[in-house]
Amino acid sequence: MPSVSNTNQSTQEIAVSVRNLGLTYTTAIDRRPTLKARLKSFGGKQTRTIRALDDVNLDVEYGQVLGVIGTNGAGKSSLMRVIAGILPPSQGRVEVYGSVSTLLALGVGFNPAMSGRDNVFLGGLAAGMSRDQIEEHFEEIADFSELGEAIDSPMRTYSSGMFARLAFSVAATVRPDILIVDEALSTGDAKFKEKSFNRIKELRSDDRALILVSHAMGTLREVCNDIAWLHKGKLIQRGEPNTVIDAYQEFLHVGKSAAVDEDL
Amino acid sequence: MSAPLQVYEPFRAGLPPLGRYWKSLWARRTFISQYSKSELREQHFDSVFGQLWLVLNPLLLSAVYFLLIVIIGGSTDSTRYGHLTASLFLFYLVSNSLTGGVKSVTAGQRLILNTAFPRIMLPISATIIALFKFLPTLLVFLVMRTIIGLPFGWEMLWAVPVFFIAILFSLGVAITISCVNVYFRDIASFLPYLTRTLLYLSPILYEASSLSPKLRAMEVFNPLFPILDSWSKAVVHSEVPATSSMLQGLAWAVGIFLVGTYFFLSREREFAVRL
Numbered sequence: 001m002p003s004v005s006n007t008n009q010s011t012q013e014i015a016v017s018v019r020n021l022g023l024t025y026t027t028a029i030d031r032r033p034t035l036k037a038r039l040k041s042f043g044g045k046q047t048r049t050i051r052a053l054d055d056v057n058l059d060v061e062y063g064q065v066l067g068v069i070g071t072n073g074a075g076k077s078s079l080m081r082v083i084a085g086i087l088p089p090s091q092g093r094v095e096v097y098g099s100v101s102t103l104l105a106l107g108v109g110f111n112p113a114m115s116g117r118d119n120v121f122l123g124g125l126a127a128g129m130s131r132d133q134i135e136e137h138f139e140e141i142a143d144f145s146e147l148g149e150a151i152d153s154p155m156r157t158y159s160s161g162m163f164a165r166l167a168f169s170v171a172a173t174v175r176p177d178i179l180i181v182d183e184a185l186s187t188g189d190a191k192f193k194e195k196s197f198n199r200i201k202e203l204r205s206d207d208r209a210l211i212l213v214s215h216a217m218g219t220l221r222e223v224c225n226d227i228a229w230l231h232k233g234k235l236i237q238r239g240e241p242n243t244v245i246d247a248y249q250e251f252l253h254v255g256k257s258a259a260v261d262e263d264l
Numbered sequence: 265m266s267a268p269l270q271v272y273e274p275f276r277a278g279l280p281p282l283g284r285y286w287k288s289l290w291a292r293r294t295f296i297s298q299y300s301k302s303e304l305r306e307q308h309f310d311s312v313f314g315q316l317w318l319v320l321n322p323l324l325l326s327a328v329y330f331l332l333i334v335i336i337g338g339s340t341d342s343t344r345y346g347h348l349t350a351s352l353f354l355f356y357l358v359s360n361s362l363t364g365g366v367k368s369v370t371a372g373q374r375l376i377l378n379t380a381f382p383r384i385m386l387p388i389s390a391t392i393i394a395l396f397k398f399l400p401t402l403l404v405f406l407v408m409r410t411i412i413g414l415p416f417g418w419e420m421l422w423a424v425p426v427f428f429i430a431i432l433f434s435l436g437v438a439i440t441i442s443c444v445n446v447y448f449r450d451i452a453s454f455l456p457y458l459t460r461t462l463l464y465l466s467p468i469l470y471e472a473s474s475l476s477p478k479l480r481a482m483e484v485f486n487p488l489f490p491i492l493d494s495w496s497k498a499v500v501h502s503e504v505p506a507t508s509s510m511l512q513g514l515a516w517a518v519g520i521f522l523v524g525t526y527f528f529l530s531r532e533r534e535f536a537v538r539l
Contacts, residue, residue, distance in 0.1 A: 025537040081536070085272055085380035088533045094272040111302075111371075113309070118302040125295035126381045128288070154309070 015098055015178050015209035016060040016083055022091035023053035023078055023233075052078040054233040055092075060178075062098075063206040067224035067241065068213045069248055074230040076213045080180050083211070098177030098209070101127075112156040116147060116166055119155055123170065137173050144199075145169035146192070165192055172199045179203065182213045197223070217245050275533050279526065289382040296385055300392045322353060322401035326408060342412040344471075346500045349408065351468040351492050353401040357394050358434050358488060359459045364390035365438025366445050366452050373539045383532040384525070387442040391435045405499070415502045422498040422505050429510070430491050433517035440524030443531055446538050466492050487516035 026047045052075045060066050068076050081087040084100050111119060120141060124134040142151050145165045155163065171181055181200070200223050203210060214220055220227065220241060227244040229237045231251075237244050308314050326349045333345050368386040369376070376383060445451050463469075465486050472480070472493040483489040491513040494505035 081377070082272060085270055086377065087536050088275045089272055090274055092274075094270075096270040096272075098269060100270075111306070111374075113306050114302050118298075118306075121298055122295065122302065123375070123379065125292060125298055126375055126379050126385070128291060128381065131294050131298070154306075 013062040014059055015062050015064070015096070016058070016211075017095040017097075018056055018058040018079075018083070018092070019094070020092035021053055021056040021058075021079075021082060021089050021094060022051070023075070023082060023087060024049055024051050024090045026050070051233050053082070053089075056230075056233070056235045058228060058235060058238070060209050060211060062177075062209050064226050065200075065204055065210040065212065065224045067220035067227045068211060068230060069215070069217070069220065069227060069245065070230035070236075071252070073232075075233040076230055077182055078233075079230065080182050080211065080213060083178075084180060096178065100178045101171055101174055101176035101180060113154055115153060116145075116151040116155055116158070117142075120166070120170055124174070129174070133174075141166075141169045141173045144173060144195075161189065161192075168196050172196065172203065175203070175208075177207070178209045178211070180211045180213075183215070217249070221245055279529050280533070285382055285529070289385065292381060292385060295381075296389050296392055299385075299389045300396055303389070303393055304396055318397060319400045319404065321397075322404045325349075325352070326404065342414060343500060346409055346412060346414050347471060347496050348468065350405055350499050351466070351496050353398065353405055354430055354492060354495050355463060355466065355468055355488070356401070357398040357430060358437065359462070360394035360397055361391045361434035361438045362441055362459060363455060364393050365442045366455055367442075368438070369442045369446055369535060370449070370539060376536055376539060383535055384439060384528055387438040387528070388435065390442070391431070391438045394434060394438075395431065409500070414500060417502040419502045419504050420498055423495065425510065426491065426494045426498055426505065426513070429513045429517045430495070432521050433487060433491060433513070436517060436519075436521035436524045439528050440520060443524070443528040446531070446535055462486070462488060465489070467496065468492060471496070487513070487520065490516070 026049050028047055056075075056079065058079075068079065070076050078087065082089050082094055083096065085096070111122070114122070117138075120138065121131070121134055125131065145151070145162075145168075147162060147166060150158065150162060151166075158166070168181070171179065197219055200210070200212070200219075204223070212220065212224065224241050227237075227239065227241045228235060229244050229248050237247055304315060304318070308317050311317060313320060329348055329352070330345060333339050333348065339345070365387045368390045369383060372383075372386045375381075441451060441455075465482065466488045467475070472483075472489070483493075490509035494509045494513060497503045497505040497509075
């Protein structure tokens, strides 16, 4: 459906457009949480303003597999949350052309007292799926996660590996136009890693955009066709995977070794 | 090229587009029912009787008051016992809604940080859970009032509008307090004292008509007073509740619901950075 206002034909297959995006938030800090300090600061706590994203411009096109890299606190997760519509931007504009899987790594398991099954359903329903859609996918999710009967026990009894396996299975089984996988690639044992890696490869298609946040450089080199490097809220470099990852690793002053490639 | 499905821009304080918000909320109504069901199941997950507790709770509660009023107190007035249980059950609807609502947003942190959805679903679910706990108590009360021989009459139908006023009120307080708790976490610690005070200030352990005119003046400040008074009139005495009480209750309920919802909707977009 061509619309009159959008005549820009050159960006036909665009999935996400991020323009001059800025994100700041303030957090309260408690330097010395004593009663005296509390009384002194009563009514006005000390706050710190964090600039999580600073003038970020980024386009993601359909058919692209974009890896997002950066050190801890670089703003990777914040960027993903803005694209998913969870955090409102402070400046700029984000346009999303398609359905986004908002089931990020930790979206499942919001209530640890409930069973894995309940959490999958609740997470899916909250994300706007219908019960039928989830039921349709549920077997596949359960199979892929290899949880077996544990799917019906409370999630507080899960190991962190089981937790991550379920989260990844949900994100990778629902097939949205735009899939965001945040830090979920390098979880689980070697076998599951391999499996999830293969699933990501399967999910690559011309009518889907994938955005992967990960520290597993080896994986990113292999699956992505584009890498964005964020540092302290700014987009440092964007381009061909090997070039950007090499630059990033040089920046970190670490050499190229197998260990670094796998988990940085 | 099609228009963007979603556009995210800095938000100014104020309400989000209500039409779209409502559509997105309506599309997720199954979440609310599923959440309530799972939550109720989970609350009694480890107990032997499981969800039977939903009926056992009101039964035991009324048994305790039977012991207190009829056996120990030696009262032969069945109206008094009926009034107490009926009012207490409705009071629990409101107080369960409050205690469930207060942490509904802060406890949903994981979901809020990872999924985009209308946040108001969380306090609404808390009220629905309170409602699910209330419905069996209604049944218990109906059986009990037959046994103790309270009068039946068409006037009891007035309980229906009173019930809806109480639901709207519960919803309003749940929405309000869940939002307040995001900014002022201390409210959760104050809450037990608040509900306890509300319990004593409301005509539950006594009848509204037995209060001195001077004490009745406080009725104006307690939203639960007119609601509970009307409720007792209808379901216990089988009388038509005073129009003024009904209107007063309705005004409170609509007022709190509107103010709370406005407050919540204009704030909810920043919950993700406040948790």
